[in-house]
Amino acid sequence: GPKIVSGPGAEPKCFAPWGADTKYLQWEKKKGPYKVAIVNGFVGNTWRIQMIKTAKAYAEDPAVKGKIAEFKVVSTGTDAPAQLGAIEDFINQGYDAIVTIAVAPDGFDRVIRLADKNNVVLVPFDNVLDTDKVMQVNENQLEMGRKWGQFALDELHAKGVKGGKILEVRGLPGNSVDRDRSVGINEVFKKDGGKWEMVSVVGNWDDGTTQKVVADAIAVHGKFDAVVGQGGSNGVIQALKDAKHPWVPIAGESENGFRKAIAEHSADGLKGISIGQSPGLVAIAMKAAISALEGNVMPQLISVPLPVATYKELKDGQNYWSNLPDNFFTVNEFPPCGVNISGPAIMAQTESNTK
Amino acid sequence: MNKIRNALANSFRQSRAFYGALALLLVIYLVYNILHPHGFSSAVLVQNANETVAIAFLAMAQTVPVLLGGLDLSVGAVMTLTSCIASELVHGSPAAILFGMFVTLLSGTAFGLMNGIIVVYGRLQPIIVTLATGAIAIGIALFIRPKPGGEIDADLNWASTNSLRDLVDTYHLFDPDAAWFAPVSWIPVPLITLLVVAFAVWIPFRKSVTGRTVYAIGSAEGAAYMSGLPINRAKIAAFALAGFFAACGGLYLAIQTSSGNADVMQAGAYTLNSIAAVVLGGTSLLGGIGGAIASLVGACILRVISFYFRIVSIDPLLQPLIEGIVLLAAVSLGALRTLRVKNNLDLFR
Amino acid sequence: MNSFLSSIRPENKPIAVASLFIVVILLIGTGYTLSVQGSAPLLSPNYLLQQLQTGSFLGIVAAGMMMVILLGHIDLSVPWTLTASAMMAASVGGNMALPTGIAVGLAVGLVNGLGIAYLRIPSMIFTLGVDSVLRGLMVAHTGGFAPQDQATPLMRFLAAERLFGIPVAIFVWAFVSICIALILTRTSFGRSIYATGNREGAAYLSGIRTRMVIIGAFMASGVCAAIAGVLLAGYSAKAYQGMGLPYLLPAIAAVVLGGTRILGGQGRYVGTLVGVVLIVLLNSVLSIMQMPEAGRQIIYGAVIISMLLVYGRGVKVAS
Amino acid sequence: MNDSPRAGVPIIELRGISKSFSGARALKDVDFACRSGSTHAILGENGAGKSTLIKIMSGVLQPDTGAMYLNGQQARFRSPSEAAKSGIVCIFQELSLMPDLTVADNISISDPPRRFGLIDGRAQRRRAEALLARIKCEDVNPNALVRDLSLSRRQMVEIAKALGMAPKVLILDEATSALTSRDVETVYGLLGDLKTENVASLFISHRMHEVERLCDTLSVFRNGSHVDTFARGERSPAEIVRLMIGRDVEAHFPPKPAPRQAAPYFEIENLSWENRLKGVNLSVGKGEIVGLGGLDGQGQKELLLALFGVLRGVGGQVKAAGTTISPSSPYAAKTGRTRIALVPEDRKTEGLMLPMSIADNLLAASFDKVSSGPFIDSGKEKAAVEDGIRKLQIKINEATDAVATLSGGNQQKVVIAKWLMTEPDVILLNDPTRGIDVGTKQEIYKLMRELADEGKAILFYSTDYAELVGCCDRVAVMYDGAITTELSGEAINEEAIVSASLNINTQSAA
Ligand SMILES: Nc1ncnc2c1ncn2[C@@H]1O[C@H](COP(=O)(O)OP(=O)(O)OP(=O)(O)O)[C@@H](O)[C@H]1O
Ligand SMILES: Nc1ncnc2c1ncn2[C@@H]1O[C@H](COP(=O)(O)OP(=O)(O)OP(=O)(O)O)[C@@H](O)[C@H]1O
Numbered sequence A: 001g002p003k004i005v006s007g008p009g010a011e012p013k014c015f016a017p018w019g020a021d022t023k024y025l026q027w028e029k030k031k032g033p034y035k036v037a038i039v040n041g042f043v044g045n046t047w048r049i050q051m052i053k054t055a056k057a058y059a060e061d062p063a064v065k066g067k068i069a070e071f072k073v074v075s076t077g078t079d080a081p082a083q084l085g086a087i088e089d090f091i092n093q094g095y096d097a098i099v100t101i102a103v104a105p106d107g108f109d110r111v112i113r114l115a116d117k118n119n120v121v122l123v124p125f126d127n128v129l130d131t132d133k134v135m136q137v138n139e140n141q142l143e144m145g146r147k148w149g150q151f152a153l154d155e156l157h158a159k160g161v162k163g164g165k166i167l168e169v170r171g172l173p174g175n176s177v178d179r180d181r182s183v184g185i186n187e188v189f190k191k192d193g194g195k196w197e198m199v200s201v202v203g204n205w206d207d208g209t210t211q212k213v214v215a216d217a218i219a220v221h222g223k224f225d226a227v228v229g230q231g232g233s234n235g236v237i238q239a240l241k242d243a244k245h246p247w248v249p250i251a252g253e254s255e256n257g258f259r260k261a262i263a264e265h266s267a268d269g270l271k272g273i274s275i276g277q278s279p280g281l282v283a284i285a286m287k288a289a290i291s292a293l294e295g296n297v298m299p300q301l302i303s304v305p306l307p308v309a310t311y312k313e314l315k316d317g318q319n320y321w322s323n324l325p326d327n328f329f330t331v332n333e334f335p336p337c338g339v340n341i342s343g344p345a346i347m348a349q350t351e352s353n354t355k
Numbered sequence B: 001m002n003k004i005r006n007a008l009a010n011s012f013r014q015s016r017a018f019y020g021a022l023a024l025l026l027v028i029y030l031v032y033n034i035l036h037p038h039g040f041s042s043a044v045l046v047q048n049a050n051e052t053v054a055i056a057f058l059a060m061a062q063t064v065p066v067l068l069g070g071l072d073l074s075v076g077a078v079m080t081l082t083s084c085i086a087s088e089l090v091h092g093s094p095a096a097i098l099f100g101m102f103v104t105l106l107s108g109t110a111f112g113l114m115n116g117i118i119v120v121y122g123r124l125q126p127i128i129v130t131l132a133t134g135a136i137a138i139g140i141a142l143f144i145r146p147k148p149g150g151e152i153d154a155d156l157n158w159a160s161t162n163s164l165r166d167l168v169d170t171y172h173l174f175d176p177d178a179a180w181f182a183p184v185s186w187i188p189v190p191l192i193t194l195l196v197v198a199f200a201v202w203i204p205f206r207k208s209v210t211g212r213t214v215y216a217i218g219s220a221e222g223a224a225y226m227s228g229l230p231i232n233r234a235k236i237a238a239f240a241l242a243g244f245f246a247a248c249g250g251l252y253l254a255i256q257t258s259s260g261n262a263d264v265m266q267a268g269a270y271t272l273n274s275i276a277a278v279v280l281g282g283t284s285l286l287g288g289i290g291g292a293i294a295s296l297v298g299a300c301i302l303r304v305i306s307f308y309f310r311i312v313s314i315d316p317l318l319q320p321l322i323e324g325i326v327l328l329a330a331v332s333l334g335a336l337r338t339l340r341v342k343n344n345l346d347l348f349r
Numbered sequence C: 001m002n003s004f005l006s007s008i009r010p011e012n013k014p015i016a017v018a019s020l021f022i023v024v025i026l027l028i029g030t031g032y033t034l035s036v037q038g039s040a041p042l043l044s045p046n047y048l049l050q051q052l053q054t055g056s057f058l059g060i061v062a063a064g065m066m067m068v069i070l071l072g073h074i075d076l077s078v079p080w081t082l083t084a085s086a087m088m089a090a091s092v093g094g095n096m097a098l099p100t101g102i103a104v105g106l107a108v109g110l111v112n113g114l115g116i117a118y119l120r121i122p123s124m125i126f127t128l129g130v131d132s133v134l135r136g137l138m139v140a141h142t143g144g145f146a147p148q149d150q151a152t153p154l155m156r157f158l159a160a161e162r163l164f165g166i167p168v169a170i171f172v173w174a175f176v177s178i179c180i181a182l183i184l185t186r187t188s189f190g191r192s193i194y195a196t197g198n199r200e201g202a203a204y205l206s207g208i209r210t211r212m213v214i215i216g217a218f219m220a221s222g223v224c225a226a227i228a229g230v231l232l233a234g235y236s237a238k239a240y241q242g243m244g245l246p247y248l249l250p251a252i253a254a255v256v257l258g259g260t261r262i263l264g265g266q267g268r269y270v271g272t273l274v275g276v277v278l279i280v281l282l283n284s285v286l287s288i289m290q291m292p293e294a295g296r297q298i299i300y301g302a303v304i305i306s307m308l309l310v311y312g313r314g315v316k317v318a319s
Numbered sequence D: 001m002n003d004s005p006r007a008g009v010p011i012i013e014l015r016g017i018s019k020s021f022s023g024a025r026a027l028k029d030v031d032f033a034c035r036s037g038s039t040h041a042i043l044g045e046n047g048a049g050k051s052t053l054i055k056i057m058s059g060v061l062q063p064d065t066g067a068m069y070l071n072g073q074q075a076r077f078r079s080p081s082e083a084a085k086s087g088i089v090c091i092f093q094e095l096s097l098m099p100d101l102t103v104a105d106n107i108s109i110s111d112p113p114r115r116f117g118l119i120d121g122r123a124q125r126r127r128a129e130a131l132l133a134r135i136k137c138e139d140v141n142p143n144a145l146v147r148d149l150s151l152s153r154r155q156m157v158e159i160a161k162a163l164g165m166a167p168k169v170l171i172l173d174e175a176t177s178a179l180t181s182r183d184v185e186t187v188y189g190l191l192g193d194l195k196t197e198n199v200a201s202l203f204i205s206h207r208m209h210e211v212e213r214l215c216d217t218l219s220v221f222r223n224g225s226h227v228d229t230f231a232r233g234e235r236s237p238a239e240i241v242r243l244m245i246g247r248d249v250e251a252h253f254p255p256k257p258a259p260r261q262a263a264p265y266f267e268i269e270n271l272s273w274e275n276r277l278k279g280v281n282l283s284v285g286k287g288e289i290v291g292l293g294g295l296d297g298q299g300q301k302e303l304l305l306a307l308f309g310v311l312r313g314v315g316g317q318v319k320a321a322g323t324t325i326s327p328s329s330p331y332a333a334k335t336g337r338t339r340i341a342l343v344p345e346d347r348k349t350e351g352l353m354l355p356m357s358i359a360d361n362l363l364a365a366s367f368d369k370v371s372s373g374p375f376i377d378s379g380k381e382k383a384a385v386e387d388g389i390r391k392l393q394i395k396i397n398e399a400t401d402a403v404a405t406l407s408g409g410n411q412q413k414v415v416i417a418k419w420l421m422t423e424p425d426v427i428l429l430n431d432p433t434r435g436i437d438v439g440t441k442q443e444i445y446k447l448m449r450e451l452a453d454e455g456k457a458i459l460f461y462s463t464d465y466a467e468l469v470g471c472c473d474r475v476a477v478m479y480d481g482a483i484t485t486e487l488s489g490e491a492i493n494e495e496a497i498v499s500a501s502l503n504i505n506t507q508s509a510a
């Protein structure tokens, strides 16, 4: 397993440590090229598809291609034993690094132990583990929630609204990402002191479900003063439109459709903020894994900055694309890491031949 | 001698589906090991066994109601529920751990018992009863564990998910490298767990009057009743046994993942896979024919198929498609029987 | 109440009980909203219409599911039939969107029917396999091509617009309902479904083309899932991966709560209709109450069991 | 009315037993007694309440009123197992074997031999062998699945199973209806043995000659009431029949037309299938009733199924009115230029949809006949149903009642009526009078003759030789998948059929 060493680590611009107290880890240097595997959970939404495509594109990137001897991606569904099994199988097969999106924040003790025993670098990202024993890559979910909440609050204050009903749209239940974001959002509203009633619905991060539960909530509650939601933001927009609900401040993720809507309607009151978990995280996780194999000192928890864009910062063709479909995630590149695979480039390239 | 050969031929003819499944499993597992860079090693076997235990227990659980001619749509949910219970209880002193395991298995059995009682005394169809109680089980699981987590004894986790050698080593039972121990020390503990439960619980059950009655009910319920068999007892026992096996799956899942997770989707997927495993093993969904050992084989087939994705390079976005086609093809193997049928009326029995 | 229940014919009993339950749910829900919010949205026509609008997707799926359940079969491929129809409709777009969606449903139904009628693989397992193949196809489709996923204006109209103040989706549901009810009661195909569901061997020996009946029923189920998918995509303005899953178990539950025998052969379409309304209202009341998922699941299960128990214990197995 | 011919306390006695099914009275205040060592027949029309009576004795049904006494002690059985524990063992009209279990499993099902609490497979097999040997069924392999046995073998297994339970009262509800004549002899012998062991046997059969040979005491039921009990020989067969159906039955069979050479219409040439049919040649003319005889299981059933398009891979040729037909399914058989109908072997599983209404069952083969366009025409539907019920005089309450509520004979009439609605040219009958009372049988014979007179070609398989003799213009006897003998005119008699069935003397085909 890795040694705990002191920082700073390699490429601090790209591999930014989470905080001041983040540990640093160092693995024994191995000779490349490396065998790298990605063990995804399910492939049930666009985000995951975009993630897989990004991973494949990144593995072909000239900067990394030479360092990878073998590259495999498997998706195991929501089945914990299958995911653990796949990781262990790759360890047995002699893979050097395994990048994964965990199906649950717990339960990886055994594979972590095996990875350490075999000097394999295991890198969870996105839905990370509640442990500090492995190197992980993520955006700060708590912070994301707080920013969403704070933005909505600020916009409401600016309108002079001091209390009212807020609709919170949650993601897939039982998931650490969902949990942390929600904690952040609620914390902000609680601290404000205004009289806020939080109504929360579960949208499972998907547009359709979100649209349905938001429509239901509007039918029951009549009107909300703001909507703060996780993934599925396109559904929020659609539901408001269908119900002819007046535009209100909305916080959401980075789907192109959501950004298009903000850009179009911000003058009518749709004051929006778009912060998205990026499918491009996979590339950073791969890069971190390779860097660790090369013997570099790495932060145990790598923080990727939140890609915030409010209605003030949206620019067509730059951070959203009005001529492209709604359902890809706009934020995908990370220039400080040399990850330059843009969302539209991999998700919309073949648009013309299917239209 | 002739008699034995006759009996063998008889058993072969009567459970062709099972032997077919067994042969299929042997072939695909052999090829997997040949293709695997470290095939035929203890580590690979340990890993394979770990991955298979939960679904194998669920397949065995599903078998019992299926033999009755019913279906238990709650097995996945009961597994989830019991794994959440285990994640609360299975840690601390050895006594506490044993107690936690006992309570886990008991609660699954009790849940199955409840299913059985509702089915028997409510005179309702198992499929719809368990559809509903499955929701209840998930509800309770979410209540116990709104977010994934919990605690499982770390030694237990390590010892029960490795080879016998590691088990002996973890608990300092004796010298794990003793020469006499070497021939068996490589055997995976999960495999032993699975086989011990399967043979110690299933075989006696099948040979008991209650077990026999389960088969009789699936074969012809009216006739079973007329023959004076304990119908109610057998039905209730069948569901309770299903609950027990599901709880074994849940307990193992909790130990394996050191946590509990009230994952609705996983519960649903495991239930459906358990049915697929039962069918792959050659148990008839109409009841009366088959057995838990066959389903165990079916579950293994299901798992080994997915092992291949890690060995062979397949576009990850095509994997679900290939998995689907292989599953469809595997269950369609049973259709070969229909091609042999010469009397169309035989199709309807 | 007891004497009332015993005075109706056994096949109508589930329908009566479910209707009563609907009233009870409305009362409980209204009591709750009156005491907590001081309003009664559940009784407002607009709210109810909106609930029925979203309920129509479930209703249409359940209508098709009923056809196969009457045969003693089940269609577990509904989730991805629905999704695939919607996705294909959206990605073809234009005037061909609707016909494409329906064609997908028909094709899936045909495959299901062929596998079950000719290969005689249990529907439980064959449709499960077809479902995962469809899922694989759609993952490959969306992953490979980044297809268009926006609903066409016609799909939007059918699902989200209103005509004379009534959501168009409800008209679609009504149309599907009338078709299914007519088929079941007044056509020889419908009667053959009941006959085949009761005893396939006897139906076959009566010269009923049982294979065609099975194929027909599965195609009906496929088409219904397709219509629901196209509508749902219209309602959400797009087709998306997870859209079908939430409809499977509720559709089965609605059919059974409506009094259709899960083993086939018995059931009336009105029952399915009532079952759907019941489930839709139960869900809305639970979401109005902001019931957490745990409680929701428990109540859901408890309601199904208790209603079935009220319907009366099934008869003993025929000797 | 307790006028049993012998003295002493009866082993089983019923007093004042009544039983209704949803309003309909199946048994009305019945007193009945049966003594050890007697072989006691219960006679009555279909629906007279015989099965209901013995179901009450054996704990399947609970009486509404009345009490039951076992050796003079009041007893109440809540289940068949309780009854069996008291020595009352029943072979039910509807078989009670588990098709997916082996013969040995089935025979010992209710109390298998055990070792250490677990079932001892080997002991079970030995037990099965012994019991099967006792009824001369050594040919049945104890390890075979019951589903692979023929109906007659299954009935014998059922008897072995009952014997294994060491009965004090053995009840046989039409348990010999499907047996071969050899088996019937065995069973007769067995009942004789049981008598000497002081076991009481209760015997229900619609075959009068069986009853007369076997039973020492006879009880007659009519419309749910116990009419009379008397010793064998006390009453003439005609008297007994009158007691059963409440009127005289004159000639048993309708008169046959004078023998004539009917022009071949429906011709079967060299038909073969698997190893069950080996080149069958037979022709049936319009207006002719041709009987199929032979021991059970010689291919008669397969022949009918092959003609009806049910079997795959049939070799040979079938011609109707000179043109070759080869129906590939019952649908094709029903709708072809020459329309064929089949009244199948087992009405409960092959003939009827039991939970469905009488009306739906009657229409099941002719939905298209009552439709206009795609829709069923309620007017036509009603007329057709009424017509069918009237023609066959089916006794019903409401046409919307489930067909399961009818007695066996009336159920059989529904099956026949269903097929008559399709206006068939060729009618195939597979043992249509099995389990049917004399009165109804007679009606069916009459109906067959009427149909023949209307110009239909009828092929009629029966296990009852008397029936073949009485009804058929010609009889073809099958042995081992082929027709070995054809009899016609005066040559049709029971001895000839029996010897042909056993393939004793190699008569040349007529
Ligand atoms: N006439 C019958 N034919 C076939 N099966 C029957 C019949 N009557 C009952 N059964 C079956 O046998 C089971 C036992 O029936 P019974 O009436 O003894 O129930 P019970 O009194 O509730 O049982 P127990 O006394 O053991 O609790 C029932 O669940 C039913 O499925
Ligand atoms: N489960 C039942 N439900 C309703 N009616 C029934 C039921 N069982 C029997 N009956 C009715 O009770 C009467 C007596 O039936 P039972 O079976 O005892 O007649 P049976 O004398 O045995 O006739 P068969 O000679 O045809 O066997 C019949 O009218 C029958 O329709």
Ligand SMILES: O[C@@H]1[C@@H](O)[C@H](O)OC[C@H]1O
Pocket (backbone or CB within 6 Å): A045, A047, A048, A126, A127, A177, A205, A230, A231, A253, A277
């Ligand atoms: O992090 C989430 C990711 O795991 C899911 O697949 O899509 C939505 C994201 O918010």
Ligand SMILES: [Mg+2]
Pocket (backbone or CB within 6 Å): D050, D051, D052, D093, D173
């Ligand atoms: Mg009877």
Ligand SMILES: [Mg+2]
Pocket (backbone or CB within 6 Å): D046, D051, D093, D407, D408, D409, D435
């Ligand atoms: Mg009868």
